[in-house]
Amino acid sequence: MTLTDHDLSELLAAVQAGEMTETVRLSVAWVLQQLIETELTATIGAAPGQRADSRTSQRNGHRPKLLTTQAGDIEVGIPKLRTGSFFPSILERRRRIDRALFAVVMEAYVHGVSTRSVDDLVKALGAASGISKSEVSRICAELDGDLEAFRTRPLDGGFPYIFADATYVKARVRGRVVSRAVVVATGVRADGGREVLGLAVGDSEDGVFWAQFFRSLRSRGLTGVKLVISDHHLGLKKAIAEVFVGAAWQRCRVHFARNALARVPKASVDMVAAAIRTIFAQPDATHVGAQLDEITRMLAGQFPDVAAMLQDAREDLLAFAAFPIAHWKKIWSTNPLERLNGEIKRRTRVVGIFPNDAAVLRLITAVIVDAHDEWQVAERRYLSEESMASIADIDKTEPDPLPEAPLDLTA
Numbered sequence: 001m002t003l004t005d006h007d008l009s010e011l012l013a014a015v016q017a018g019e020m021t022e023t024v025r026l027s028v029a030w031v032l033q034q035l036i037e038t039e040l041t042a043t044i045g046a047a048p049g050q051r052a053d054s055r056t057s058q059r060n061g062h063r064p065k066l067l068t069t070q071a072g073d074i075e076v077g078i079p080k081l082r083t084g085s086f087f088p089s090i091l092e093r094r095r096r097i098d099r100a101l102f103a104v105v106m107e108a109y110v111h112g113v114s115t116r117s118v119d120d121l122v123k124a125l126g127a128a129s130g131i132s133k134s135e136v137s138r139i140c141a142e143l144d145g146d147l148e149a150f151r152t153r154p155l156d157g158g159f160p161y162i163f164a165d166a167t168y169v170k171a172r173v174r175g176r177v178v179s180r181a182v183v184v185a186t187g188v189r190a191d192g193g194r195e196v197l198g199l200a201v202g203d204s205e206d207g208v209f210w211a212q213f214f215r216s217l218r219s220r221g222l223t224g225v226k227l228v229i230s231d232h233h234l235g236l237k238k239a240i241a242e243v244f245v246g247a248a249w250q251r252c253r254v255h256f257a258r259n260a261l262a263r264v265p266k267a268s269v270d271m272v273a274a275a276i277r278t279i280f281a282q283p284d285a286t287h288v289g290a291q292l293d294e295i296t297r298m299l300a301g302q303f304p305d306v307a308a309m310l311q312d313a314r315e316d317l318l319a320f321a322a323f324p325i326a327h328w329k330k331i332w333s334t335n336p337l338e339r340l341n342g343e344i345k346r347r348t349r350v351v352g353i354f355p356n357d358a359a360v361l362r363l364i365t366a367v368i369v370d371a372h373d374e375w376q377v378a379e380r381r382y383l384s385e386e387s388m389a390s391i392a393d394i395d396k397t398e399p400d401p402l403p404e405a406p407l408d409l410t411a
Helices: 005-016 022-044 095-110 116-124 133-151 207-219 234-243 253-261 266-279 285-300 304-312 325-331 335-351 357-376 385-389
Strands: 059-069 072-081 161-173 176-188 194-202 227-230 248-251
Touching: 022 059, 022 072, 133 357, 161 234, 161 335, 161 357, 176 207, 176 335, 176 357, 194 207, 194 357, 207 234, 227 234, 234 248, 248 253, 253 266, 253 304, 266 285, 285 304, 335 357
Parallel strands: 161 227, 227 248
Antiparallel strands: 059 072, 161 176, 176 194
């Protein structure tokens, strides 16, 4: 695309008149694309088709990305590489989340639940004046379609490892502000890559809700589950045993230690914590089990409650030991999911109280889609493909997917 002096004169006149014409929109898209391609050339050390010793990777097509600008919505192509990943510095990685946050705040404004702080936030996000209901509907509809497609996408291939956890936010339900449970599941594919499998919003983190959520994942194609990692929540544990028959359950060692240390006098916390950590510092499964028995005996005299907890949790706490040693540090706790929950909390804290469950689902889905996308372009997999191949013979397989109806995630 080449701009003549006449084109530039028309553009200048349109801008000065405050008119954003189609020519302006196309021009903005062209300029952005050229900047992206120039940055990519500098990043990989070679232009398209150029032979150069400085080249570090090859181009591998583009993926479309919609941008909202003052000239209107425009689409640019984000270059893909055969090795590594690239994202142009002139674009914001968090744009999808910010649009979701904007839509949630506007929806709260329209529903009459805004406060002075919400009004200030709307202005900070670029809306200097009032917001029309039609604008709210347009942005929400655009977002909801994309996010719903992500939540209901087919889950292709097996996921040997599943991480499950819940977090809580405040929302209005039937005129009252109540706590809403947001359950999230992530998985590790057979090739070692990670994905966000799904999420749902409900009244409480009980067994029925968890079972419905897990069945919705199964109905979308989730198979091959060998180990589920989660906190010790009785409803969650029951749902895992009910839906993922034959799969092992790993009780998160971090949550367990936190619960155990709550029963220890402050002066002895460091000593008991260090003793428990030695269980997980052993070189193989045999020594792991022996060390847990030894620590249980050592603590029985002075801290009988902790010793009893260790003994009762022995099977669930050491489930990781049946899997490859190279995986242990990645599967004996829910820490990877806790980091995602931390990002969810950071983004939802800005809103405070959501106007409804749909707003909760919209913003949190945008957060996890962004994390999911970053995992897909990461240079390193969560676990190596070679090490994942070694778990194929572990006798922890599940039956065919259950026929129950999936959970309605839009409720």
